[in-house]
Amino acid sequence: MKTAAVIMAGGKGERFWPTSREKRPKQFHSLTADGKTLLQLTKERIGDIAQTEDIFVVTNRKYAELVREQLPDIPVENILAEPVDRNTAPCVGFAASVIEKKYGDAVMMAFPSDHLIKSNTLFRDTLKDAVDVAETRDALVTIGIMPVYPETGYGYIHFSKNGGNIYKVLEFIEKPDFDKAKEYFDSGEYLWNSGMFVWKTSVILNEMQKFMPVLMEGLERIKHSYRTEAFDRVLETVYPVFKSQSIDYGIMEKITNLNKVYTIPGSFGWNDVGNWLSLERVRPIDKNNNALQGNVVNIDCRDILVRGNEKRLIALVGLESIVVVDTDDALLICNKENTQDVKRVVEFLKIHNKKEFL
Amino acid sequence: MKTAAVIMAGGKGERFWPTSREKRPKQFHSLTADGKTLLQLTKERIGDIAQTEDIFVVTNRKYAELVREQLPDIPVENILAEPVDRNTAPCVGFAASVIEKKYGDAVMMAFPSDHLIKSNTLFRDTLKDAVDVAETRDALVTIGIMPVYPETGYGYIHFSKNGGNIYKVLEFIEKPDFDKAKEYFDSGEYLWNSGMFVWKTSVILNEMQKFMPVLMEGLERIKHSYRTEAFDRVLETVYPVFKSQSIDYGIMEKITNLNKVYTIPGSFGWNDVGNWLSLERVRPIDKNNNALQGNVVNIDCRDILVRGNEKRLIALVGLESIVVVDTDDALLICNKENTQDVKRVVEFLKIHNKKEFL
Numbered sequence: 023m024k025t026a027a028v029i030m031a032g033g034k035g036e037r038f039w040p041t042s043r044e045k046r047p048k049q050f051h052s053l054t055a056d057g058k059t060l061l062q063l064t065k066e067r068i069g070d071i072a073q074t075e076d077i078f079v080v081t082n083r084k085y086a087e088l089v090r091e092q093l094p095d096i097p098v099e100n101i102l103a104e105p106v107d108r109n110t111a112p113c114v115g116f117a118a119s120v121i122e123k124k125y126g127d128a129v130m131m132a133f134p135s136d137h138l139i140k141s142n143t144l145f146r147d148t149l150k151d152a153v154d155v156a157e158t159r160d161a162l163v164t165i166g167i168m169p170v171y172p173e174t175g176y177g178y179i180h181f182s183k184n185g186g187n188i189y190k191v192l193e194f195i196e197k198p199d200f201d202k203a204k205e206y207f208d209s210g211e212y213l214w215n216s217g218m219f220v221w222k223t224s225v226i227l228n229e230m231q232k233f234m235p236v237l238m239e240g241l242e243r244i245k246h247s248y249r250t251e252a253f254d255r256v257l258e259t260v261y262p263v264f265k266s267q268s269i270d271y272g273i274m275e276k277i278t279n280l281n282k283v284y285t286i287p288g289s290f291g292w293n294d295v296g297n298w299l300s301l302e303r304v305r306p307i308d309k310n311n312n313a314l315q316g317n318v319v320n321i322d323c324r325d326i327l328v329r330g331n332e333k334r335l336i337a338l339v340g341l342e343s344i345v346v347v348d349t350d351d352a353l354l355i356c357n358k359e360n361t362q363d364v365k366r367v368v369e370f371l372k373i374h375n376k377k378e379f380l
Numbered sequence: 381m382k383t384a385a386v387i388m389a390g391g392k393g394e395r396f397w398p399t400s401r402e403k404r405p406k407q408f409h410s411l412t413a414d415g416k417t418l419l420q421l422t423k424e425r426i427g428d429i430a431q432t433e434d435i436f437v438v439t440n441r442k443y444a445e446l447v448r449e450q451l452p453d454i455p456v457e458n459i460l461a462e463p464v465d466r467n468t469a470p471c472v473g474f475a476a477s478v479i480e481k482k483y484g485d486a487v488m489m490a491f492p493s494d495h496l497i498k499s500n501t502l503f504r505d506t507l508k509d510a511v512d513v514a515e516t517r518d519a520l521v522t523i524g525i526m527p528v529y530p531e532t533g534y535g536y537i538h539f540s541k542n543g544g545n546i547y548k549v550l551e552f553i554e555k556p557d558f559d560k561a562k563e564y565f566d567s568g569e570y571l572w573n574s575g576m577f578v579w580k581t582s583v584i585l586n587e588m589q590k591f592m593p594v595l596m597e598g599l600e601r602i603k604h605s606y607r608t609e610a611f612d613r614v615l616e617t618v619y620p621v622f623k624s625q626s627i628d629y630g631i632m633e634k635i636t637n638l639n640k641v642y643t644i645p646g647s648f649g650w651n652d653v654g655n656w657l658s659l660e661r662v663r664p665i666d667k668n669n670n671a672l673q674g675n676v677v678n679i680d681c682r683d684i685l686v687r688g689n690e691k692r693l694i695a696l697v698g699l700e701s702i703v704v705v706d707t708d709d710a711l712l713i714c715n716k717e718n719t720q721d722v723k724r725v726v727e728f729l730k731i732h733n734k735k736e737f738l
Contacts, residue, residue: 039695040693040695319725319728319729321718321721321724321725321728322718322721330711333709334709334710334711335398335709335710335711335729335734335737336710336711336713337397337398337710337711337712337713337714337722337725338712338713338714339712339713339714339715339718339719339721339722339724339725340714340715340717340718340721341702341713341714341715342715344699344702344713346713348711351691351692351693352692352693352694352695353688353692353693353694353695353706353711354695354696354697355694355695355696355697355699355702355704355713356695356696356697356698356699357697357698357699357700359698360679360680360697360698361697363679363680363697363698364695364697366679366697367677367679367695367697370677370679371677376693379693
């Protein structure tokens with residue numbers, strides 16, 4: 023059976039403002055020292071488990087050109103351009119429909135485009151196991167990550183203790199409050215939901231039929247129009263009507279018969295690069311715990327993260343625990359404890375209609 | 381007797397990097413909301429006590445054009461351009477010599493060009509008293525400032541308790557260590573040395589003859605060449621040979637007969653704008669003690685000082701007690717406790733030959 027990969031590349035990455043902008047969100051930037059964008063790194067690591075011609079990218083229409091530029095060897099018809107954002111459920115459904123139309127029933131792996139992975143080898147082996155389970159058992163497989171602290175920004179997966187290296191899912195849980203997160207973290211019986219899924223197109227579309235029948239009607243129309251002249255027009259008509267829904271909330275959490283739902287804990291070194299602080303784990307750090315990039319003069323600073331360009335000079339004196347991101351037209355200086363609040367800057371800019379900085 | 385004013389405008393203002401640069405130091409910038417440069421404000425407040433044609437400016441040759449631009453009504457021959465910097469003793473001597481050549485013996489007031497004064501009225505009245513004492517008693521008069529904290533960066537003046545509003549000077553003291561500064565501050569018997577002096581040209585040149593005879597020889601040559609074709613050439617020959625010396629160290633601290641040395645405490649609201657932190661006292665402040673200038677988005681910051689332009693966006697999140705100065709090609713972010721260390725940035729740039737940022 024054909025194995026296809028889907029890269030979900032429609033996100034906005036607002037917490038990475040001012041580098042991430044409406045015109046060029048986070049996944050189209052390089053955040054690591056190798057100069058490759060997050061999207062390119064995602065495609066590269068998938069290269070071991072899917073043929074290039076079987077890799078699909080779902081993105082907002084306005085980023086289709088960026089995807090073509092950054093992934094020139096992906097077939098243009100594999101770049102699936104959404105007219106509007108409707109979160110991951112329609113995105114996964116769109117890809118599943120197109121893949122089924124193209125190949126018939128196939129195994130489909132879905133990946134966020136803006137994560138970092140330490141070991142491509144371990145990643146490949148984990149995904150191969152997932153593909154095997156999805157194909158042989160008609161299973162819905164999610165990749166889980168053993169928590170390293172009680173994060174409240176992720177969904178959690180409660181998993182059964184029995185199962186070799188492949189575990190039955192007992193429950194999917196929405197982003198918990200801190201006390202719950204702490205409880206899950208301490209128990210060792212919960213994994214973070216990484217947002218990576220593997221399943222047959224027939225299996226996921228069957229679940230969509232059950233829990234999101236309106237979405238399925240639209241997907242049927244899209245499927246029939248794929249590779250015809252009507253395709254763009256149908257997308258234009260159907261997509262805006264879709265409810266904005268995540269695949270977790272719309273499908274995974276609603277599945278009552280969990281017999282076919284599995285999770286595989288990934289030990290490949292996962293970083294969702296959720297905010298500027300998470301870059302600390304991937305940038306070179308000096309003896310005072312500073313991660314400095316750009317034309318920087320550092321006088322007595324500790325524990326700071328700086329991202330500038332090679333032109334403008336950034337002089338830093340006596341600072342501790344802050345993040346500095348300097349771009350051509352905008353500068354961010356943020357306490358490390360408040361990197362989640364970068365979203366509030368973006369909100370402020372929207373409210374005050376400062377579009378040029380969005 | 382003629383009263384002339386001398387503005388000393390040759391300083392580098394390195395602690396105000398990156399606004400203050402070699403090409404345009406601090407005194408040629410506006411740091412206040414009114415948009416006037418420190419030099420212009422200095423000239424403006426002197427306007428009440430000296431005729432415009434009697435105001436002289438001593439500056440480095442490379443800033444003569446800037447002085448002409450910013451003070452267009454000052455006679456060009458009153459702009460005294462030093463070929464090299466030699467601190468305040470040669471600067472004062474140069475001005476005294478030229479003034480004496482032009483007017484014969486005259487009262488001369490000398491002012492730094494980079495201070496701020498709250499009340500021009502009180503300033504004027506204080507200076508009038510100083511001029512009167514200097515003229516009638518052949519006195520050397522310095523303007524003192526009652527300390528508001530034990531600053532270690534200023535010289536101190538120990539003054540006699542007897543004297544109406546004009547006090548005898550008992551001793552001039554170099555920048556003290558903290559314990560000494562604390563002692564002076566607590567005693568109430570010491571004033572800060574503001575660097576503003578009033579005396580007859582004959583009186584100060586007489587002291588220079590005693591304590592800096594080599595300087596006097598050169599000044600005689602300059603004096604004789606003033607308003608002749610030889611002037612520039614003489615300056616070029618004589619000035620580089622002068623020892624770099626402050627008027628405080630070279631003359632004031634060496635005077636043994638203090639009978640003719642007076643100080644008048646100025647209550648006009650003095651701010652030497654010695655580093656970025658001192659701007660807090662002159663910029664409008666919001667309810668969280670932030671002084672913000674420029675295109676700033678402030679999310680939960682307290683006690684910060686920001687100076688940007690109106691174009692580049694500066695977004696600040698969760699910060700406390702820092703100074704941000706953003707210019708076209710360089711950015712400074714500094715802990716408020718370390719504003720004196722901005723000089724270290726400038727030193728670093730010199731050592732690493734990054735001239736474009738100096």
